[in-house]
Amino acid sequence: MKLRLHLFEFEDQPWFPAVIRAGMMDYLRFMITRLHTYRPIAPLLAEGLRRTDQTNVLELCAGAGGGAEDVLLTLQKLGLAEACITLTDLYPQPEAWAHIRRQTGGAIGFAPASVNALQVPAELPGFRAVFSAFHHFRPAMAEALLRDAVLAGRGVGVFEGAGKHWLELLLACTVMPVALLLITPFIRPFRLSRLVFTYxxxxIPLFTIWDGMISILRMYPPDTLLALARRADPEERYVWQAGKKRHSWGPEVTYLVGWPK
Incomplete structure (x- = not known):
């Protein structure tokens, strides 16, 4: 699917209730972790860390930290024993992040203050990574995010947990609501509000279904990701790769990675 439509997503709106946003992010974190969504791109991320002499992944637009634990475990299995992850977001979720920090013995930490992915503070080092969030940015802002990494000399990767197919749209409006209703009682940390606004x-289910479908329509295909990267790096100081990686059981992950030559 080459078509990209930047339609309305509730999660993007500053007025959107924080309690509903947190419930949506908790669900996505649970699903991304349990389905091991980002395991296929872990070797790319490991290569980026090695090529930039980094051990820390600076996750931008982290939401509730979905997949961070699984990514960390996979990086460690790939030989990066000292790997760690720092979670950041424009709308921080310290309660969810503190739970992840406890679960990982501090290997996954977080920045409690709001962090703009287009203007990352210099005191936050690491290989910059965006999981399941790059589609939120219109082309000019997406290019600005990449340019900020280039100007800072930081490695950067953007990863979307889908291959942008019509079948994924169908699954978003059929399988997703059923899964959400079934798994909500098992999501941790426990929130009474999550039960209230689910059952x-x-x-939470209604907004998750809508935003999930719109996210797929908003996704950038690999050739567009490369075009954005080249505009962000007109002096061609970086090596860029874009494409799709497939799980052994079918689903794909769309990616763009870049690091200084």
Whole structure:
């Protein structure tokens, strides 16, 4: 699917209730972790860390930290025993992040203050990574995110947990709501609000289904990702790769990675 439509997503709106956003992010974190969504791109991320002499992944737009634990474990299995991850977001979620920090013995930490992915503070080092969030940015802002990494001399990778197919749209509006209703009681940390807004007043499922479908329509295909990277790096100081990696059981991950030559 080459078509890209930047339609309305509730999660993007500053007025959107934080309690509903947190419930949506908790669900995505649970699913991304349990399905091992980003395991196929871990070797690319490991290569980026080695080529930039880094051990820390600076995750931008981290949401609730979905997949961070699985990515960390896979990096360690690939020989990066000292690998660690720092979670950041424009809308920080310290409660969810503190749970992840405890689960990983501090190997996954976080920056408690708001972090703009287009203007990352210099005091936050590491290989910059964006999981399941690059589609939120319109082309000019997506290019600015990449340019900020280039100007800082940081490695950067953007990863979307889908291959942008029509079948994925169908799954988003059929399988996703059923999965959300089934797994919500098992998501940790426990929140009473998550149960209320899932079963009594089902705002979390409704908004998750809508935003999930729009996210797929917003995704950039690999050739567009490369075009954005080249505009962000007009002096061609970076090596860029873009494409798709497939799970052994079918689903794909779309990616762009770059590091200084």
């Amino acid at each position: 009594l007043l089902p705002l």
